[in-house]
Amino acid sequence: MAYFTPYIDSAGLHIPTYTDIRDDLIEQAKSIYGQDIYLENDSMDYQYLSVFALKISDTLQAVQLAYNNRSPSTSIGSALDAVVKINGIYRKMASYSTCSVTLMGTSGTLITDGIVQDASGYNWSLPASVTISNTGSITVTATCQTIGAISAQIGDITKIITPTKGWISVTNNVIASTGQAVEVDSALRSRQAISTENPSQTILDGIFGAISSLESVTRLKLYENDTGEVDADGLPPHSLTAVVEGGKDEDIANAIYVRKTPGAYTNGTTALLINNDRGQTFLIRFYRPAYVIVDTTITLKALAGYTTATTDAIKAAVANYQDSLQIGDDLSISSTWGAALSVIPSLKKPLFSITSLTIGRHGQYQSAADIVTSFNEVTQGDTENIVVNIV
Structure with missing residues (x-):
């Protein structure tokens, strides 16, 4: 292509390439100094014009980036962070995996800053202070010391890294709740698109958008049974069923409560009581994935x-x-x-x-x-x- 003046039309911003800019500078130089001027690759004048062309191209590339950073579909990095704030959402930060572990030992044993390890060699921190109950065991939440999606299957966490007198063993009887890495641009763009459903006319879309935007929510599925009978999935009649991976129980329950229709039954095995401003209490249910x-x-x-x-x-x-x-x-x-x-x-x-x-x-x-x-x-x-x- 030949050099052209940068312009904006319905398709966006158009800028010339480095090659187009360089070739145009060479032609302009020849029109000034004569067509017989030597401007091959090995000449100093050619190198000088190339430097100018590169500087101009770099500037236009920066203009292109600034132009693209106005939209959530094309912006990147910190610019995308700023754009999605308009929708009231933020990039999800990296989080740590957690897992309920059962500690066995002598009743009354105090474990301070305890650390356990899984089969893959990852260390998990116990709460700062844990006292084994009079039953000889206690279940607490261990937090992985390595950030990101570190998984642990049932029975993986069995090694004691900080031995304490009276502390005999540790094990996990449930699968760990995995953390996540810093949310990538593509995932944030997708979540921004979903967030626009929050004020939608469809209640189900609004609930989906609200839960999806919660911190640490990684996967979500919503089901609605608007019939008067149990459906093919075994879901109750006239019910809303949310299956949510990640996020805090309280945040998820609140997101469902403030957006569901009056009288709709919420279905699930995780149940929380929500108190409204009028002193009323509602039981909100949802599922965690199996x-x-x-x-x-x-x-x-x-x-x-x-x-x-x-x-x-x-x-x-x-x-x-x-x-x-x-x-x-x-x-x-x-x-x-x-x-x-x-x-x-x-x-x-x-x-x-x-x-x-x-x-x-x-x-x-x-x-x-x-x-x-x-x-x-x-x-x-x-x-x-x-x-x-x-x-």
């Missing part, structure tokens, strides 16, 4: 270029896919194949050939069929539960 741990067995034939790193990459890709589904989504066997094959740089030169692939709920029979989940279930992948057999 995690379906997936066992996967992949049998393959290794081809040229296959290494142990390929095995690790296959496990990671499959586990990431199994972790990426939304609440209530079935786990597709064909998509699991696709996740495994995605580690091959070029299908024209495959590193391996899959001969069979089976999946199943942890500890149950595996088959080549999809895993069908309930309305409140979500699959959870773990490389420890993925077996790769090479034949």
Whole structure:
């Protein structure tokens, strides 16, 4: 393209490229000093004009960035943070995983600044001061010392890092509530789009937008049964069912209460009492997702270029896919194949050939069929539960 004056139209801001600017400066120089002036790549005058062209291009790129930063769909970083504040939302900061752990020991034992460890080597901090009850045990919340989505399955947290006299053992009887990394721009843009539903005409959309914008909420599914009968998912008649991953119980209950219609029944196993300004008390219910741990067995034939790193990459890709589904989504066997094959740089030169692939709920029979989940279930992948057999 030839150089053109920057302009804005219905399609946005248009700016010339560095090459266009450089070539135009060369032509302008020739029109001033004559067409016989030497301006090839090895000349000092050419280098001088190139410097000018680069400075102009850099300035126009900054103008382009500033122009794009006016919209949540194109802004990035701190500019996106500023734009989404208009919608009353903020970028979700990184958080730490938490897990309920049971401590066993002598009644009355005081544990100060205790630390425990899981099977993967991550340390988890206990509350600053814990006293074992007269039953010989106490259940407290441990917080992972590593920020981000650190998972722990049932029975993973068993090692005592800070031994204390009278403290015998530790274990977790529930799956950890995973933390999260700092919210990326794409996720914040998506949440900003959802947040515009808060003042919508549809009550369900408003509740979805309100819960989605809460701190640490990572996944959400809403169901409405507006019939007079129990529906196919087993949900009560005339009910609202929310299944929420992450976030504080109180915040979620309040978001549902202030937006639901009068008289609507809220369905779920997590229940909180909400007091309004008129002294009335309402019971708000919702679900936490039930995690379906997936066992996967992949049998393959290794081809040229296959290494142990390929095995690790296959496990990671499959586990990431199994972790990426939304609440209530079935786990597709064909998509699991696709996740495994995605580690091959070029299908024209495959590193391996899959001969069979089976999946199943942890500890149950595996088959080549999809895993069908309930309305409140979500699959959870773990490389420890993925077996790769090479034949």
